Amino acid sequence: ETGVTQTPRHLVMGMTNKKSLKCEQHLGHNAMYWYKQSAKKPLELMFVYSLEERVENNSVPSRFSPECPNSSHLFLHLHTLQPEDSALYLCASSQETHPSTEAFFGQGTRLTVV
Amino acid sequence: RKEVEQDPGPFNVPEGATVAFNCTYSNSASQSFFWYRQDCRKEPKLLMSVYSSGNEDGRFTAQLNRASQYISLLIRDSKLSDSATYLCVVNPDNAGNNRKLIWGLGTSLAVNP
Numbered sequence: 001e002t003g004v005t006q007t008p009r010h011l012v013m014g015m016t017n018k019k020s021l022k023c024e025q026h027l028g029h030n031a032m033y034w035y036k037q038s039a040k041k042p043l044e045l046m047f048v049y050s051l052e053e054r055v056e057n058n059s060v061p062s063r064f065s066p067e068c069p070n071s072s073h074l075f076l077h078l079h080t081l082q083p084e085d086s087a088l089y090l091c092a093s094s095q096e097t098h099p100s101t102e103a104f105f106g107q108g109t110r111l112t113v114v
Numbered sequence: 115r116k117e118v119e120q121d122p123g124p125f126n127v128p129e130g131a132t133v134a135f136n137c138t139y140s141n142s143a144s145q146s147f148f149w150y151r152q153d154c155r156k157e158p159k160l161l162m163s164v165y166s167s168g169n170e171d172g173r174f175t176a177q178l179n180r181a182s183q184y185i186s187l188l189i190r191d192s193k194l195s196d197s198a199t200y201l202c203v204v205n206p207d208n209a210g211n212n213r214k215l216i217w218g219l220g221t222s223l224a225v226n227p
Contacts, residue, residue, distance in 0.1 A: 040219070041219070042118070042201075042216075042217040042218055042219050042220075043158070043201070043217040045215070090157055090158075099146045099205040099214065099215060100146060100163070102160045103160070104159075105157035105158050105159065106157060107156060107157050108157055
């Protein structure tokens, strides 16, 4: 079983749909993250949760809504997305939020908005 | 100037070659530096942290040049399995949290038989 698991691996949704991405970490980490990776752009940090509390929201549009019900699970709720939101969405976790701690990534959800 | 800049490549090298990548950063106060590796259609994985004194892990050597504000990654005796994109990551102000990490676009390496 991998340390950080994301589902689904692929998702195609219409602009009026509502969907959720799920992330689960089995590493006992205290911090979890959502990143967006678009073609020809560097990884963009979207949200940071530390001990289930959101500590960072990097000016992400409200059509992306994160939820962290416990330290092992992280969700990203999607609604009324735009085609430019199509990207690879990566979840990561680390023991703590200090930059010296290694971040472990899930395999990502490849999202296509049509 | 971009906060973190890498030559996107691709670098095409034969097996056994030595190859080096540089990554420049704009904030001279940056303290923490990392190289991640991302295989095609996979997630990034930490390759190595970069320390002021430089560090080596097997065939991989990472170095920091503060005066010129760049970090480097040297791969010796390249293997086919080294083919991947190498991402440079910089913490620009050493704040005590991961949210300050700035990621480069990555350098693509293809090792050919």
